[in-house]
Amino acid sequence: MKRTAGRNTGGKLTAFTRRVHSAVRSIPHGRIASYGGIAAVMGQPRAGRAVGSALCALEDGSDVPWWRVVNRNGEISIKSTIHGPALQRALLEGEGVKFDAAGRIDWERFGWDGSGVPDDVRED
DNA sequence: AAGTTGACAAGGA
DNA sequence: TTCCTTGCCAACT
Numbered sequence: 001m002k003r004t005a006g007r008n009t010g011g012k013l014t015a016f017t018r019r020v021h022s023a024v025r026s027i028p029h030g031r032i033a034s035y036g037g038i039a040a041v042m043g044q045p046r047a048g049r050a051v052g053s054a055l056c057a058l059e060d061g062s063d064v065p066w067w068r069v070v071n072r073n074g075e076i077s078i079k080s081t082i083h084g085p086a087l088q089r090a091l092l093e094g095e096g097v098k099f100d101a102a103g104r105i106d107w108e109r110f111g112w113d114g115s116g117v118p119d120d121v122r123e124d
Numbered sequence: 125a126a127g128t129t130g131a132c133a134a135g136g137a
Numbered sequence: 138t139t140c141c142t143t144g145c146c147a148a149c150t
Contacts, residue, residue, distance in 0.1 A: 016147065035132050039146085048132035050146040056131055057148070071132065078131045085131090 013057065020054035023121045027068040030095040031112040032105055034072050041114045043122050056080065067091040068112075074105040 013021075023038045036048035044050075055066045060082075067088040071077035076085040089099065097110050 014147080036134095039132085044146075046133080046145045047147075048145080049130065050132085050148080052131040053129090053146080053148050054131095058131095066131080069131080072134090076131085080131065083131090088131090 016050065017054040017057055019121050020051050021058070021062070021064045023117055024055070024064050024066060024069055026117040026121070027065055027112050028116070030097060030110065032068050032070050032074070032092070032097060032107075032110050033112040033114070034074075035069060035077075036072055037112070037114060038069065041117050041121060052077075068095075070105065074107045074111075075103055 019042050020038060023041050024033070027033050034048075035051040036045060038051045039045055039047040051069070055064070055069060058064055058066055066083070076088050078085045078088055089103075092105070093099070097105055099105060
């Protein structure tokens with residue numbers, strides 16, 4: 001049985017993943033942030049891919065609003081089957097986020113500037 | 125320990 | 138503007 005869909009670390013998360021979760025947790029309600037944006041807040045703007053991995057390793061039941069994180073196009077970039085893209089879109093719309101005809105979010109309107117993050121995140 | 129994968133991003137055609 | 142290739146960083150096998 002391949003559990004590749006969910007990278008479970010067994011509850012033991014690395015410091016990096018921990019920071020990502022903290023940053024995502026700081027995203028205000030009804031706002032969105034890009035993977036690269038989260039990485040930038042952490043002091044590593046090139047670690048956008050790593051942010052995706054960190055969120056993929058997220059356990060079910062965590063207080064991390066992973067659905068508020070999208071790609072640079074303002075579109076859902078999820079490929080997982082557990083927390084699918086449909087769920088993310090539903091959660092975002094539930095917070096008042098609007099999608100255009102192309103299924104993209106207006107970055108100028110719902111984009112998060114990255115303010116209000118704890119110093120624990122920028123441990124660079 | 126080493127190689128491959130992935131919920132990304134930027135640049136070129 | 139869209140599609141393809143290259144580069145990054147961390148996690149997984």
